[in-house]
Amino acid sequence: MKRAVYLTLLGLCFLLIPLGTLAQLQPTTDSDTVYFTSNRKKINIPFKLVHNLVVIPVQINTSQPLNFILDSGVRNTLITRLYFSDSLDLKDASKITIKGLGEGHDIDAFFSTGNHMYMDGIKGDNHSVYVLMEDVFNLSTRMGMPVHGIIGYDIFKNFIVKINYSTKMLTLYRPDVKLRKKRKAEEYPLMIEGTKPYMVGTVKQHNGDTLDVKLIVDTGASHSLSLYLPTNEKLSLPPKVMEAYLGRGLSGDINGKIGRLSSFRLGKYKLENLTASYPDEEGIKLALNIADRNGNMGSDILKRFTVIFDYPHQRITLIPNHKFKEPFSYNMAGxxxxxxxxxxxxxxxxxxxxxxxxxxxxxxxxxxxxxxxxxxxxxxxxxxxxxxxxxxxxxxxxxxxxxxxxxxxxxxxxxxxx
Known part of the structure; x- marks a missing residue:
């Protein structure tokens, strides 16, 4: 029996890519350096927005520019698919086995260190890369364009990162730059634990209960909220839900349910009648074991703001845009x-x-x-x-x-x- 498919939940699989888990299984390096190649204070990089996900050009070693999803929820660069004409010239590669989230099998990958990473005006040295031997995500067919992989923490930790979803412009600032505060901009603490950013928000359920939830702020998840029911006994399913296929983890499919919350509040900003997903425990048991969190907040919320991630100073700034009051939709065709x-x-x-x-x-x-x-x-x-x-x-x-x-x-x- 086939279940409901929620197209904007494609990014759940990106949230669930357990590169933090990989860090426990494989040696990783914090000695990489990502820096501006000139004395400029900022660099603007246009991006494509598909399924609420930010896609940017990245070059690895001698490759042509490749399409990467910018994902604040992952640690290391992950290559998910290479085409016949693509060449990476990877350095010091060794074969490993990865177990990720989802209900399925382990997969083989190559782990490579000592690589160079290039973006417009930016270079990264001693870059670590994972290359999957199997294209388990099928990102290209789902995104409608060639997508080669995912990149995250190496960008966020070295710069102040501004994502303007309205203009589709990514701006990277030097960490010592002081940004002028704009009207309507609200600044909040951003907790960096390991390599992942967290915020605390407040959900109001349809039974009237309100509770604070600790969430990963995840640009690589295209949905609004994903809540893990086992993490808090007060979290409950909405009265009206549908069975859903929520995406793929590294080790297989992730299923669950989709419903609506009465509201979700971030500081002064309140979003109402928003969609939320509730993954089955089996598919997220690895995440439940390795992190203290209640779920994640994805780009169906983030796209309603201009978002400034400031990992160096552990803060985040939200500036609402013209999409802030748009209703939360989902695929109703089936x-x-x-x-x-x-x-x-x-x-x-x-x-x-x-x-x-x-x-x-x-x-x-x-x-x-x-x-x-x-x-x-x-x-x-x-x-x-x-x-x-x-x-x-x-x-x-x-x-x-x-x-x-x-x-x-x-x-x-x-x-x-x-």
Whole structure:
């Protein structure tokens, strides 16, 4: 039986990549140095925003610029997929076995030290890299573009990092730069434990209970909140939830439930009727054993602000943007979309939820999407397509599909299940 798929929860697998766990299993180095290659005080790097995730160009050794997801929840650079034309020239590589979160098997990887990392105006020396032998995440097909890996702590620990989700601009400042405080900017403590950033927020559940929760601030998680029920007896499921496939950890699938919270507060900022995921305990048992936290806060919340991470001074600044009051949406069509040819606008249905609007009219996994509401899908970016599936209850969608050699036309109405 297939379960609900929550597209914006793709990033849960990034949160759950246990590179902190890898640090316990494998020797890592803190002697790497990442620095500006000039005397500039700041560097601006445009980024792409897909599934609420920040994608930036990074070069490893002699490689061409590769696409990396900027993830504040991971320690070391992780290569998840290389293409035929990609070459890294890795230094001092040794084969290791990794066990991560999720219900599945261990995977093989290479651990390499002594590498160089380059971004525009930035160089990293003695850089550590993990290279997965198996593309367990399928990031490229889910993101609609070639995605080669994930990078995090090496960037955040060395700079003040400003992410402007509205302008899609990443700004890196020298740690000694004093930023001028802007109107509406609110500064909060940021707890750096090990290599991970934490904040405390307050959730209000539908039973009226309010409680403080300690959360990883995770730019690599595309959802809003993920809460771990076993960490606090007062945490409870909302009255209306749906079974969901939440993503993949290094060791397999992570399942759970999705519902809505009455509200979530960060300091003076209050967000209402937001979606939240509740992973099954089996899929997150490793995380429960290695960290004192109640879950994580992802980019469906962060994208509503300009966010300034200041690891050197253990603080974070939030400046609300025009998306702050937008409702929290999710995929109400009941099917997941992937791109078998990353970088092209070629879309297929990769999963259909039982008893969903799409399922009821006969949409099947493997169907190619040709048109949606009269628009040729080859003219739509993946982000535009997903926004149509996540718009609002009651919206009618008209799909033209190709199944083998047959052309099908189906209509259905988006329905909220939570």
């Amino acid at each position: 099917f997941e979309v992937s791109t078998p040819l990353p970088g092209t606008n070629f879309y297929v249905v990769s999963n259909v939820v039982d008893d969903s609007p799409a399922n009821k009219v006969g949409v099947q996994a493997g169907d190619q999407l040709l048109h949606i509401n009269g628009r040729d899908c080859t003219d739509l970016t993946l982000q535009e397509l997903l926004e149509m599936l996540e718009s609002k209850p009651g919206r009618k969608l008209r799909l033209r599909l190709k199944r083998e050699q047959e052309i099908l036309n189906v209509d259905f109405v988006l329905q909220s299940r939570i």
